[in-house]
Amino acid sequence: MDDEQREFEAWAVSRQQGFLRSAILLTGEQASAEDLVQDALLKVADRWSRLRAEAPDAYARRIIYNGAVTWWRRRKRETPSAELPDAGLAGRSEAWVAGADVRAALQALTPRQRAVLVLRYYEDQSEQQIAETLGVSTGTVKSQAHVAMRRLREEFAIVSAEEVR
Amino acid sequence: MSDLREFLDRGVAGATDVNLVQGVWRTSRVRRRNRRLGAGAAVAAVAAGAVVVSQWGGTGPSPEDLAPAVETTSTAPVVDQLVANERFLDGLRASGVQPNYRPLKSPTLAVSHGAGRVIVGVVSDVRPQGDDFVVTVDVQQTLPDGGELGHVDILLDSGPLHEVTPAQAVEVGGPILVVLRDQVSSEGRTDPIRPYVDGFWLEVPDGVGNPYADYADMRQAWPPVGSVEELATVLREAEVAARPEQPPPLPVECSASWQNPPFVDGAGLTPDALSTADTIFAEAGSCDEEALIARAVADGTDISIGEGDAQEQLVTPDPDGAYLALAAALTTQATVVGEHFVFAHDGWRVVIDSNGRWVEFSRH
Numbered sequence: 115m116d117d118e119q120r121e122f123e124a125w126a127v128s129r130q131q132g133f134l135r136s137a138i139l140l141t142g143e144q145a146s147a148e149d150l151v152q153d154a155l156l157k158v159a160d161r162w163s164r165l166r167a168e169a170p171d172a173y174a175r176r177i178i179y180n181g182a183v184t185w186w187r188r189r190k191r192e193t194p195s196a197e198l199p200d201a202g203l204a205g206r207s208e209a210w211v212a213g214a215d216v217r218a219a220l221q222a223l224t225p226r227q228r229a230v231l232v233l234r235y236y237e238d239q240s241e242q243q244i245a246e247t248l249g250v251s252t253g254t255v256k257s258q259a260h261v262a263m264r265r266l267r268e269e270f271a272i273v274s275a276e277e278v279r
Numbered sequence: 280m281s282d283l284r285e286f287l288d289r290g291v292a293g294a295t296d297v298n299l300v301q302g303v304w305r306t307s308r309v310r311r312r313n314r315r316l317g318a319g320a321a322v323a324a325v326a327a328g329a330v331v332v333s334q335w336g337g338t339g340p341s342p343e344d345l346a347p348a349v350e351t352t353s354t355a356p357v358v359d360q361l362v363a364n365e366r367f368l369d370g371l372r373a374s375g376v377q378p379n380y381r382p383l384k385s386p387t388l389a390v391s392h393g394a395g396r397v398i399v400g401v402v403s404d405v406r407p408q409g410d411d412f413v414v415t416v417d418v419q420q421t422l423p424d425g426g427e428l429g430h431v432d433i434l435l436d437s438g439p440l441h442e443v444t445p446a447q448a449v450e451v452g453g454p455i456l457v458v459l460r461d462q463v464s465s466e467g468r469t470d471p472i473r474p475y476v477d478g479f480w481l482e483v484p485d486g487v488g489n490p491y492a493d494y495a496d497m498r499q500a501w502p503p504v505g506s507v508e509e510l511a512t513v514l515r516e517a518e519v520a521a522r523p524e525q526p527p528p529l530p531v532e533c534s535a536s537w538q539n540p541p542f543v544d545g546a547g548l549t550p551d552a553l554s555t556a557d558t559i560f561a562e563a564g565s566c567d568e569e570a571l572i573a574r575a576v577a578d579g580t581d582i583s584i585g586e587g588d589a590q591e592q593l594v595t596p597d598p599d600g601a602y603l604a605l606a607a608a609l610t611t612q613a614t615v616v617g618e619h620f621v622f623a624h625d626g627w628r629v630v631i632d633s634n635g636r637w638v639e640f641s642r643h
Contacts, residue, residue, distance in 0.1 A: 119304045123300055123303075127300050130298075130299045131296060134294065134299070135294060138294055144295060148297060155299060155303045156303050156306060156307055159304050162307075209292035210294065210295075211293070212293070213291065216287065217290050224590065224594065226594070235284055236284070251596075257568050257569065261590065261594070263283075266283070266286075272282075272283050272286045273282065
C-alpha cells in the first residue's frame with residue numbers, strides 16, 4: 115500500500131459514517147445512502163492526488179448532495195409518490211424503526227429543502243458553505259431553509275434551536 | 280415542540296455501520312488504467328489545485344465521464360508502451376543532438392498568443408524521414424480551445440547518429456502532447472512541423488519524456504506531472520488563469536424586476552377578486568416566495584407551470600420567468616367566465632374567482 119492509498123483510506127474511514135448518516139437523512143434509506151457515499155468516495159479517490167491538498171470533504175459533500183437530488187428525481191419518475199416506501203424496517207434495530215417518522219417527514223420536503231436543512235442543522239454548515247455545496251445563492255439557501263422549517267414546524271411541531279431562543 | 284437537531288439525530292439512530300472504503304482505492308486505480316487502455320488518448324481535464332508527480336495520480340475526466348470499473352488481469356500493455364516510448368527517446372538522444380535553447384519559462388507562455396499552440400492526442404505513426412523522424416499525431420484536442428483536429432506531422436531532428444531501429448519506431452504510441460509555434464497552422468500543410476524543443480512529450484515510465492529536454496530541468500513555473508494528461512491540464516489551467524477577469528454573473532433568483540411596475544387591471548373585478556389580484560401582483564413583483572406559496576396552499580390553487588406540487592413549482596429561482604409572467608398576466612384585462620376572472624398573457628393564465636380565491640396559475 116503506498117502513501118497515497120494509506121492517506122486516502124485514513125481520510126475516507128474517518129468520514130464515511132458522517133457522510134452515511136447525512137445521506138440517510140437525504141434519501142430516507144440506508145441502501146441508497148450507502149450507494150451515494152461509496153460513489154462519492156470513489157470519485158474522491160479518482161482525484162485524490164489533487165484533492166488531498168485542498169478540500170476533499172467539500173468535494174465529497176457536493177457529490178453526495180447533488181447525487182441525492184438526481185436520485186430523488188429519478189425515483190420520482192419511476193415510483194408513484196403514494197408508494198414511496200421507507201424500505202428495510204424488517205430486522206432493524208428499535209432505534210432505526212423509531213426513526214422512520216423522521217425520515218418520512220424529511221421526504222415530504224423538496225430535495226433542495228431537505229439538502230439545506232441537513233447541511234444547516236445536521237452538518238452545521240454556514241449559509242455560504244451550503245450555497246457553494248449546492249451551487250445556489252445564499253438567498254436561496256435562506257428561503258429554502260425558511261420554507262422547510264415552517265413545514266416541519268406546522269406539520270411535525272419541530273423547531274430549531276435558533277427559533278427556541 | 281421537539282428540537283430539530285434531536286429530530287434529525289433520531290432519523291439516523293440505529294443506522295448500520297458499514298465499511299464503504301474497502302476496495303474503493305483499487306477500483307479507482309483499475310478504472311484509471313482501463314481508461315488509458317481503452318481510449319489511448321490524452322484528455323485535458325479541467326481541475327483546480329496542485330499537480331502531484333505520480334505515475335497513476337493526477338486528474339482525469341470529470342466524474343460524469345468515468346467509465347464503469349472493468350477488471351483486468353494484466354498491466355503489461357501499458358508498461359510495454361511506456362518502455363517502448365522510452366527506448367525511442369533514448370535512441371534519439373544517442374544521436375548527440377543537443378539544441379541550444381532555453382526552456383519555455385512557464386505554462387502560461389506556452390499557451391499565450393503568439394507563443395504556442397498545443398495539440399494533445401495519440402501517436403498514430405512514426406517513420407523515418409532521411410536521418411530524422413516524423414511522428415504523426417491524431418489530434419484529440421487543441422489548446423487554447425479550438426483549432427482544427429485531424430492529423431498533424433511532427434518533425435524530430437535526430438541526425439544520422441541516432442540508434443532508433445525500425446522496430447522501435449513502430450512501437451511508439453500512446454498519449455502525446457506537442458507545443459507548436461502559434462504561427463503554425465497545419466491546414467493545407469504537407470511538410471511536417473518542428474515543435475518547440477521542449478514541446479514534444481510522450482509518456483514514459485517516469486512520467487513524460489522528450490528527446491531533447493528533461494522535464495525535471497524545466498523551470499520552477501512548470502509543476503511536476505506524471506502523464507501527458509496532467510501536462511495538458513497544467514497548460515489548460517495556465518490558459519484559463521491568463522484570461523482577463525470577467526465579473527461574475529449577477530445571481531438571478533427571481534424574474535420579476537420591474538423598476539417602474541405597471542398596475543393590475545381591475546376593470547370588472549369584484550372587490551374580493553381585486554384585492555387578491557393586488558396581493559398576488561405585489562407578492563410576485565417583490566419575489567415574496569413564501570407569501571405566494573402560502574397563498575397558493577391556503578387557496579388550494581391549481582399551479583401547473585412545471586413539475587411537482589405548488590411549493591416546488593413556485594420556489595425560486597424561477598428560470599422560466601414565472602414570477603414575471605404572473606405579474607404581467609395580472610396587468611391584462613380579465614375575461615369573465617362564470618364566477619371566474621381569467622387573466623391570460625403570452626401562454627400564461629391566472630384565474631381568480633369572485634370571492635377572491637386564487638384558483639389557477641398555469642402555463643400552456
